[in-house]
Amino acid sequence: MADTMQFDLVSPERRxxxxxxxxxxxxxxxxxxxxxxxxxxxxxxxxxxxxxxTGEDGAESKYAVIGGFAExxxxxxxxxxxxxxxxxxxxxxxxxxxxxxxxxxxxxxSPEDLDALAKTAADIAALGNDLGLSVRANA
Amino acid sequence: MPSLKDLKNxxxxxxxxxxxxxxxxxxAAAKLRRAQEAAEAGRPYxxxxxxxxxxxxxxxxxxxxxxxxxxxxxxxxxxxxxxxxAERGLCGGFNSSIVKLARTHARDLQASGKEVKILTVxxxxxxxxxxxFGDMFVGHVDLSNVKSLGYTxxxxxxxxxxxxxxxxxxxxxTIFYSVFQSVISQVPTAQQIIPADFEETEEAAEExxxxxxxxxxxxxxxxDLLPRAVATQIFTALLENGASEQGARMSAMDNxxxxxxxxxxxxxxxxxxxxxAVITNELIEIISGAEAL
Numbered sequence: 001m002a003d004t005m006q007f008d009l010v011s012p013e014r015r016x017x018x019x020x021x022x023x024x025x026x027x028x029x030x031x032x033x034x035x036x037x038x039x040x041x042x043x044x045x046x047x048x049x050x051x052x053x054t055g056e057d058g059a060e061s062k063y064a065v066i067g068g069f070a071e072x073x074x075x076x077x078x079x080x081x082x083x084x085x086x087x088x089x090x091x092x093x094x095x096x097x098x099x100x101x102x103x104x105x106x107x108x109x110s111p112e113d114l115d116a117l118a119k120t121a122a123d124i125a126a127l128g129n130d131l132g133l134s135v136r137a138n139a
Numbered sequence: 140m141p142s143l144k145d146l147k148n149x150x151x152x153x154x155x156x157x158x159x160x161x162x163x164x165x166x167a168a169a170k171l172r173r174a175q176e177a178a179e180a181g182r183p184y185x186x187x188x189x190x191x192x193x194x195x196x197x198x199x200x201x202x203x204x205x206x207x208x209x210x211x212x213x214x215x216x217x218x219x220x221x222x223x224x225a226e227r228g229l230c231g232g233f234n235s236s237i238v239k240l241a242r243t244h245a246r247d248l249q250a251s252g253k254e255v256k257i258l259t260v261x262x263x264x265x266x267x268x269x270x271x272f273g274d275m276f277v278g279h280v281d282l283s284n285v286k287s288l289g290y291t292x293x294x295x296x297x298x299x300x301x302x303x304x305x306x307x308x309x310x311x312x313t314i315f316y317s318v319f320q321s322v323i324s325q326v327p328t329a330q331q332i333i334p335a336d337f338e339e340t341e342e343a344a345e346e347x348x349x350x351x352x353x354x355x356x357x358x359x360x361x362x363d364l365l366p367r368a369v370a371t372q373i374f375t376a377l378l379e380n381g382a383s384e385q386g387a388r389m390s391a392m393d394n395x396x397x398x399x400x401x402x403x404x405x406x407x408x409x410x411x412x413x414x415x416a417v418i419t420n421e422l423i424e425i426i427s428g429a430e431a432l
Binding site: 008010011012013014015028029030040041042043044045067068069071073078080082083 | 177180181183184185187188191195289290293294349350351352353354355359360363364367371374
């Protein structure tokens with residue numbers, strides 16, 4: 001069994017990471033999951049959250065991802081995130097912006113979309129807490 | 140015959156024109172490099188997206204419950220044309236060729252009895268289409284304040300288009316933009332985005348062969364990803380357009396600079412000849428004056 005797999009993290013604007021990884025922790029829409037080499041093929045959408053990659057040497061790098069999906073194959077994992085920022089570059093201001101967008105979307109939502117959008121807003125707030133950034137809890 | 144002074148003025152004015160076009164060319168070259176990098180950086184995302192969507196779409200194509208974005212409304216009466224052009228001119232035939240393609244397309248649709256609606260992105264296209272199709276405009280996206288194109292801009296346009304689609308304003312949407320091939324060649328292109336039409340690439344075929352687990356289930360994913368795919372296609376188009384615009388401007392300004400140079404040479408020759416003629420004239424006058432004495 002191979003002990004690493006190819007991992008790519010791309011956003012529409014740039015390729016953030018492309019490396020051999022031992023494991024990738026993905027914030028899936030229906031729960032977090034960790035993809036390791038030889039994982040059975042699957043596609044999952046993402047919720048806003050922190051993505052953690054464990055490189056070949058065991059070093060971990062974290063990325064804040066918002067929206068998009070992950071495609072897991074036996075030999076490769078590709079995450080296509082609509083917005084992806086390395087955790088250390090994420091600032092409270094940027095997050096605040098996403099949060100207020102999400103909050104605005106939630107407040108204008110039709111009843112059937114309300115739950116999903118409210119969850120997105122809450123997820124973004126939680127993402128802020130995970131990274132130790134303070135954002136308004138009930139934006 | 141213009142006077143020496145007139146010629147001198149003209150030469151000066153053409154010289155300053157040449158300076159400006161030269162500067163614009165260099166600015167366009169710098170911007171082109173940036174735009175090309177952006178287009179390149181956006182490619183992996185768009186390609187993966189396309190591959191996954193093609194796989195997903197292929198799987199659900201036959202079913203009755205396929206989302207409307209994929210299957211269409213079952214009608215093709217009302218067409219929305221999204222015409223993407225530049226905010227600024229002085230880029231050769233760039234804007235005109237996109238507009239020309241859109242215009243032919245619109246005429247064809249009208250001839251076959253369809254209703255046409257137009258959404259313009261970029262000021263130039265709007266100006267050029269206004270006279271013929273002014274009453275079909277349904278909206279305009281202004282990107283003149285956008286310094287560097289971001290995905291958010293594409294999302295904004297996509298949201299606009301999708302809201303209209305959900306409201307049943309149109310059945311088919313096509314985007315018009317220019318594909319960047321090289322500095323001297325940009326190809327105006329029409330691409331249908333709704334109902335979504337995913338290219339069958341090799342990668343996509345491979346995709347379809349793998350059996351994936353889907354989380355949430357396939358249809359929910361498809362419904363979630365289709366709007367994103369539309370935004371991605373628009374974003375790719377915007378990036379291609381950005382690179383094309385700078386490429387077109389660069390070659391247009393290169394030509395202009397060369398023409399100005401030729402003009403300066405021509406005018407300088409004319410100037411020198413006139414000056415020589417004036418001197419000869421004066422000499423003849425002096426000599427004939429002396430002879431008369």
